Amino acid sequence: MLSNSSKYAIKGVLYLALNSNADHKILVRDIYETVHVPEAYLAKLLQELSRHDIISSTRGPKGGFYLSENDRQHTLMEIVKVIDGEKRVNSCVMGIRNCNMDNPCVLHKLIGSNKSKFIKVLENTTILDLIEGKEDVEEFFPF
Amino acid sequence: MLSNSSKYAIKGVLYLALNSNADHKILVRDIYETVHVPEAYLAKLLQELSRHDIISSTRGPKGGFYLSENDRQHTLMEIVKVIDGEKRVNSCVMGIRNCNMDNPCVLHKLIGSNKSKFIKVLENTTILDLIEGKEDVEEFFPF
DNA sequence: AGATTAAAAGACATTTTTATCCTTTTTATG
DNA sequence: CATAAAAAGGATAAAAATGTCTTTTAATCT
Numbered sequence: 001m002l003s004n005s006s007k008y009a010i011k012g013v014l015y016l017a018l019n020s021n022a023d024h025k026i027l028v029r030d031i032y033e034t035v036h037v038p039e040a041y042l043a044k045l046l047q048e049l050s051r052h053d054i055i056s057s058t059r060g061p062k063g064g065f066y067l068s069e070n071d072r073q074h075t076l077m078e079i080v081k082v083i084d085g086e087k088r089v090n091s092c093v094m095g096i097r098n099c100n101m102d103n104p105c106v107l108h109k110l111i112g113s114n115k116s117k118f119i120k121v122l123e124n125t126t127i128l129d130l131i132e133g134k135e136d137v138e139e140f141f142p143f
Numbered sequence: 144m145l146s147n148s149s150k151y152a153i154k155g156v157l158y159l160a161l162n163s164n165a166d167h168k169i170l171v172r173d174i175y176e177t178v179h180v181p182e183a184y185l186a187k188l189l190q191e192l193s194r195h196d197i198i199s200s201t202r203g204p205k206g207g208f209y210l211s212e213n214d215r216q217h218t219l220m221e222i223v224k225v226i227d228g229e230k231r232v233n234s235c236v237m238g239i240r241n242c243n244m245d246n247p248c249v250l251h252k253l254i255g256s257n258k259s260k261f262i263k264v265l266e267n268t269t270i271l272d273l274i275e276g277k278e279d280v281e282e283f284f285p286f
Numbered sequence: 287a288g289a290t291t292a293a294a295a296g297a298c299a300t301t302t303t304t305a306t307c308c309t310t311t312t313t314a315t316g
Numbered sequence: 317c318a319t320a321a322a323a324a325g326g327a328t329a330a331a332a333a334t335g336t337c338t339t340t341t342a343a344t345c346t
Contacts, residue, residue, distance in 0.1 A: 001144035004304070027322075041305050047324060060313030061321040118261075147334070170292075184335050190294060202293040203343025 001118070006083045009045045011035040011141060013055060013079060016067045017127045022056070025064030035141050045083060052082045067127065076130075077122040089119065144261070149226045152188045154178040154284060156198060156222060159210045160270045165199070168207030178284050188226060195225045210270065219273075220265040232262065 015035050020026045028046060032039040046065050050057040054074050057065045080089055158178050163169045171189060175182040189208050193200040197217050200208045223232055 008304095025322095029322095038305060040307070043323080044305085044325095050323080057323060058313075059311075059321085059323045060315090061319095062314060063312090063322045065323085168292095172292095181335060183337075186293080187295095187335085193293085200293060201343070202291085202341070203345095204291045205344065206292050206342085208293085 001089070002080065003084050003088065005045060006080045008035075008037045008042060009049060009079050009083045010076060011037060012042050012046055013049065013067070013127060014130060015141070016055060016065055017072060017131045020064075020066035022066060022068055025058065025062065025066040027064045049079065049082055054078055054082055072128040073126050075123055076125050076127075077119070080122060089122070144232070145223065146227050146231065148188060149223045151178075151180045151185060152192060152222050152226045153219060154180060155185050155189055155208075156192065156210070156270060157273060158284070159198060159208055160215060160274045163207075163209035165209060165211055168201065168205065168209040170207045192222065192225055197221055197225055215271040216269050218266055219268050219270075220262070223265060232265070 012031060012035060015031050016026060028039055028043040031037075032042045035042070037045075046055060046057070049055045050065065055065055055071050056068050057063065077089070155174060155178060158174050159169060171182055171186040174180075175185050178185070180188075189198060189200070192198045193208065198208055198214050199211050200206070220232070
């Protein structure tokens with residue numbers, strides 16, 4: 001449902017949300033241990049998000065990744081779609097093409113409504129929502 | 144959350160539930176097209192389930208796969224556990240080790256309760272439950 | 287018993303996902 | 317302008333998931 005890559009990406013973005021802003025950019029080198037994601041791989045994912053304007057980055061000295069105020073308005077779903085692609089998230093729990101509530105497969109009837117809820121959470125939760133009121137970084141990234 | 148393999152397996156078992164019994168065994172050859180799963184792959188999955196006594200099979204002429212009355216009492220979760228292993232289903236949505244309701248990660252707080260419901264469905268739904276009152280095979284396996 | 291049928295088992299192939307490494311490009315700053 | 321810092325990009329590797337094929341074993345029927 002969510003690939004590892006997406007989870008990694010969300011963790012990375014979360015870290016950025018808690019620790020960065022336009023005046024304080026962050027190196028992958030300084031994130032990856034805390035969020036428990038391989039350095040080079042996390043770099044790739046953040047680059048991808050940056051390319052799709054989900055997060056921000058600048059090159060060169062004093063550069064790094066960061067979240068602008070605007071970036072914080074992006075939803076989890078936007079992250080997931082960039083990393084996993086549209087198809088994966090919206091796919092039927094049973095992997096059945098064209099399966100939806102109008103033409104539900106067996107499991108859909110059972111599970112469908114829960115899954116939709118999951119998707120709604122992804123769609124309706126912004127980065128900002130996730131971190132509001134939180135400061136303790138550690139609590140966010142248990143092993 | 145659910146691997147393709149698990150979905151395939153569930154479809155196969157569902158077909159067996161609808162069409163087989165101890166006196167009427169079924170060949171993979173006669174299932175795979177209907178459930179849209181590669182023949183050899185489905186065979187593998189059913190073998191695995193049979194080995195774990197989730198479904199039944201006999202070799203040789205008049206042989207094939209089938210569900211005994213007992214087999215029908217198995218839950219979806221049992222199927223999933225055989226195919227995907229314990230870890231995969233119960234793993235945190237965020238892939239965080241040791242994450243649970245006592246020590247929840249960020250997403251867990253948002254998604255956790257939905258996910259638990261999903262798992263409860265798998266645990267509480269037997270094959271029999273799934274097919275009760277159904278006869279029309281086609282409706283079960285849209286493309 | 288022998289032939290045939292069908293699942294079981296295992297070896298092999300492909301694809302996708304995950305991960306690493308190395309080079310190139312960009313940019314800030316002395 | 318030179319240099320160093322950092323992301324971007326490309327190529328490759330490793331691992332896992334998915335899928336195919338061949339051989340072995342067991343059951344049934346003549």
